Amino acid sequence: MEASGSFLHAILNLSLLVFVLALEAQALTPSHYLVASDVDRLQAVLSQPFTDLKSAYFSVVGLSKLGVSVADSNDACSFIKANVDSSSIEALFYAAEASQAISSCEIHVSNETRDSLHAAVSEDSTVSQIHQAVSALSSLGLPLASQEVVSALKARISKEDNVVAITLALQTASRLSQQAELGEILEEIEDLAARLDDLGGVYLQFEEGLEATALFVSAAYALSDHVDMEPPLKEDQVIQLVNSIFSKKSWDSLSEAFSVASAAAALSNNRFHKPVVVSAVGPATVSHSHPLLQLHVTDVLCQPLSSANVLVESATSVASKAAILSQTPFTLRDGIFELNFMASKPASGYYQFSVAVTGDSRLVANHVELKVKVSTKVAINNMDLSVVDKDQSIGTKTTRVEYPNKGKASFIADSHQNFAMTFQLVDETTGVELTPHQTFVRLHNQKTGQEVVFVAEPDSKNLYKFELDTAERKTEFDSISGTYALYLMVGDATLENPVLWNVADVVLKFPDEEAPSTVQSKNLYVPKPEIQHLFREPEKRPPTVLSNTFTALVLSPFLLLLILWFKLGANISNFSFSPSSVLFHVGHAAMLGLMYVYWTHLNMFQTLKYLAIIGSLTFLAGNRMLAQKAVKRTHEH
Amino acid sequence: MSSSVISVISRFLEEYNSSTSTKLKVVDAYLLYILLTGALQFLYCLLVGTFPFNSFLSGFISCVGSFILAVCLRIQINPQNKAEFLSTSPERAFADFLFAHTVLHLVAINFVG
Numbered sequence: 001m002e003a004s005g006s007f008l009h010a011i012l013n014l015s016l017l018v019f020v021l022a023l024e025a026q027a028l029t030p031s032h033y034l035v036a037s038d039v040d041r042l043q044a045v046l047s048q049p050f051t052d053l054k055s056a057y058f059s060v061v062g063l064s065k066l067g068v069s070v071a072d073s074n075d076a077c078s079f080i081k082a083n084v085d086s087s088s089i090e091a092l093f094y095a096a097e098a099s100q101a102i103s104s105c106e107i108h109v110s111n112e113t114r115d116s117l118h119a120a121v122s123e124d125s126t127v128s129q130i131h132q133a134v135s136a137l138s139s140l141g142l143p144l145a146s147q148e149v150v151s152a153l154k155a156r157i158s159k160e161d162n163v164v165a166i167t168l169a170l171q172t173a174s175r176l177s178q179q180a181e182l183g184e185i186l187e188e189i190e191d192l193a194a195r196l197d198d199l200g201g202v203y204l205q206f207e208e209g210l211e212a213t214a215l216f217v218s219a220a221y222a223l224s225d226h227v228d229m230e231p232p233l234k235e236d237q238v239i240q241l242v243n244s245i246f247s248k249k250s251w252d253s254l255s256e257a258f259s260v261a262s263a264a265a266a267l268s269n270n271r272f273h274k275p276v277v278v279s280a281v282g283p284a285t286v287s288h289s290h291p292l293l294q295l296h297v298t299d300v301l302c303q304p305l306s307s308a309n310v311l312v313e314s315a316t317s318v319a320s321k322a323a324i325l326s327q328t329p330f331t332l333r334d335g336i337f338e339l340n341f342m343a344s345k346p347a348s349g350y351y352q353f354s355v356a357v358t359g360d361s362r363l364v365a366n367h368v369e370l371k372v373k374v375s376t377k378v379a380i381n382n383m384d385l386s387v388v389d390k391d392q393s394i395g396t397k398t399t400r401v402e403y404p405n406k407g408k409a410s411f412i413a414d415s416h417q418n419f420a421m422t423f424q425l426v427d428e429t430t431g432v433e434l435t436p437h438q439t440f441v442r443l444h445n446q447k448t449g450q451e452v453v454f455v456a457e458p459d460s461k462n463l464y465k466f467e468l469d470t471a472e473r474k475t476e477f478d479s480i481s482g483t484y485a486l487y488l489m490v491g492d493a494t495l496e497n498p499v500l501w502n503v504a505d506v507v508l509k510f511p512d513e514e515a516p517s518t519v520q521s522k523n524l525y526v527p528k529p530e531i532q533h534l535f536r537e538p539e540k541r542p543p544t545v546l547s548n549t550f551t552a553l554v555l556s557p558f559l560l561l562l563i564l565w566f567k568l569g570a571n572i573s574n575f576s577f578s579p580s581s582v583l584f585h586v587g588h589a590a591m592l593g594l595m596y597v598y599w600t601h602l603n604m605f606q607t608l609k610y611l612a613i614i615g616s617l618t619f620l621a622g623n624r625m626l627a628q629k630a631v632k633r634t635h636e637h
Numbered sequence: 638m639s640s641s642v643i644s645v646i647s648r649f650l651e652e653y654n655s656s657t658s659t660k661l662k663v664v665d666a667y668l669l670y671i672l673l674t675g676a677l678q679f680l681y682c683l684l685v686g687t688f689p690f691n692s693f694l695s696g697f698i699s700c701v702g703s704f705i706l707a708v709c710l711r712i713q714i715n716p717q718n719k720a721e722f723l724s725t726s727p728e729r730a731f732a733d734f735l736f737a738h739t740v741l742h743l744v745a746i747n748f749v750g
Contacts, residue, residue, distance in 0.1 A: 539689075540688075542686070550677070550681045550685075553681075554678060556677075557669075557670045557671075557674045557677070558670060558674075560669070560670060561670035564666035564669070565663060568662050568663055569659060570659070588735070591739060592742075595743070598743075599749065611739070622732060622735065626728035626731065626732055629728055630726055
């Protein structure tokens with residue numbers, strides 16, 4: 001009973017482990033990080049000479065975050081003391097923070113100044129002012145009322161609900177006493193993290209930009225360390241933040257450089273998350289001359305993790321899926337982790353390495369997949385050239401040529417013969433047969449400059465064969481007989497020594513030689529024949545006579561109408577010359593005239609305009625006229 | 638057979654001449670004119686082809702539209718239909734006829750190109 005229970009327990013554990021391992025295998029690793037030259041550049045930006053107190057603050061405090069002290073600390077200290085303006089909270093903040101970063105540099109403030117700093121901590125100041133006042137008080141070693149600060153911050157956060165303000169509030173809270181109630185402010189980290197934009201699963205940043213994101217990271221970790229509670233950021237999110245913050249390698253302003261330095265310091269030295277950057281030194285290639293695989297395993301500030309254990313969990317060949325290594329440790333030498341991979345005698349090709357960095361529970365992205373190339377040198381063995389008769393009646397004469405020599409005699413092949421070549425490609429050191437991606441045979445005619453390239457194929461025993469049938473291939477050569485230089489070209493990504501070897505000269509005799517036409521070098525860059533533009537042909541029209549006939553024909557019913565009306569006795573004898581009827585008829589005629597003018601000259605808008613004017617006049621007149629007519633009609637009846 | 642058709646037609650024409658008022662005959666003459674004009678345009682199109690198509694359409698639709706409006710006018714001013722058109726006086730019908738024609742001609746001229 002117990003045995004089965006413990007057996008089940010073991011199975012559960014194993015499946016959980018496999019599941020977790022499978023999940024970890026999908027974890028994100030940093031694709032953007034600072035390398036040593038970037039860190040140096042950051043340091044150089046922060047080491048620029050000070051222009052004012054603000055730039056002095058950025059430089060001094062920024063450099064201290066990188067673990068470097070400013071060039072001339074006495075100079076810096078006197079600069080700060082000279083430029084501090086006791087009436088400005090901002091100036092006091094810069095001076096206090098900068099002086100604290102410099103050892104043995106102290107600023108003294110009067111009681112008045114201290115009181116003005118205390119007064120700045122209220123609900124009426126902005127979060128920025130509260131942050132500056134609290135930081136100044138804290139750096140100057142003056143006491144402050146933490147609970148008051150907390151309540152002022154809470155009130156201001158609800159009014160200033162933007163990313164920068166809340167980040168400053170977090171930063172302020174990290175300077176307060178641990179006894180204060182920082183719980184609500186701590187929750188802001190999670191709310192703020194929810195506002196980050198996920199770009200393609202690779203980047204995580206605020207739409208306010210790099211500086212806001214970097215300052216958020218340093219504030220979040222400062223506060224989390226202060227209250228000793230892990231920040232609510234998942235490992236993948238931490239790596240995405242790393243990608244966002246360190247994707248920019250040159251910084252527009254001192255404040256941007258300061259924020260990046262601040263974030264880098266926070267990410268390399270906090271109690272909870274430590275992102276690991278694993279990268280190969282140079283290209284990840286090993287060969288017999290360079291048997292060591294070297295890795296940089298650093299934190300985000302490019303400092304090597306000397307106390308970590310770096311292990312190859314598995315190394316499998318990409319082609320054959322065979323595992324070469326398993327659970328092999330790297331050795332640390334001069335800040336670089338090394339492994340002699342050639343000692344395992346891998347065949348040339350690509351290998352997928354799964355590397356794990358352990359030794360610290362804070363490490364994030366400590367499982368890395370790496371593709372390592374093993375290259376080798378190729379040697380060409382048993383290069384045999386022969387001219388074979390097609391009917392095989394005459395025995396073949398095989399000549400062996402050793403690389404890199406050239407065959408002494410030329411080989412002559414005419415239409416009754418085939419030219420054949422066999423050779424083997426092997427790894428120089430191990431003697432294993434190789435099949436590189438490129439094995440070409442090139443025939444180059446010295447006189448005409450023509451060249452023809454063929455591919456040499458290996459058979460099942462990895463023996464390369466090339467046969468040239470003169471009669472069959474004459475079209476490729478344009479039937480031009482002559483001496484062709486034969487080259488063998490061997491190349492591959494995993495070969496250190498690509499080969500171009502002039503093996504021998506071959507004289508080819510083609511049947512039915514045409515008059516040697518000069519080889520037309522394909523010149524693509526001469527002017528092409530001019531294309532004449534064909535304008536659109538106008539449509540075919542019927543002959544004018546026909547059109548005119550039909551025009552007359554179509555107008556003829558009008559005559560018929562007039563005749564009919566005359567016959568019926570229609571007349572205009574009842575026409576009353578009242579002004580409204582005259583106006584109506586004139587207006588109506590004008591409208592019809594407008595239609596003609598519209599057809600010939602105007603556009604719709606102009607026509608509508610005129611139509612509105614004439615139409616309304618006609619309408620009024622017509623209305624009047626018809627009303628009069630109606631009255632006359634009803635009186636008659 | 639043909640004699641009965643001829644007699645029907647002649648009877649019809651007699652009735653028509655006697656029972657229709659002059660005003661309606663005037664409108665009928667106008668209708669005939671429009672009809673002929675439209676038919677001749679269509680004949681041209683059949684003979685020569687539809688180029689330019691928009692002009693043909695414009696002319697033909699104009700004829701068709703005018704015919705329809707004239708028919709409506711005839712219906713509305715016919716005293717025998719007075720019961721159905723109590724609110725519409727002949728003058729009102731004529732005014733509607735003119736207004737509709739204005740719109741029709743505006744569109745036709747726009748389309749004729």
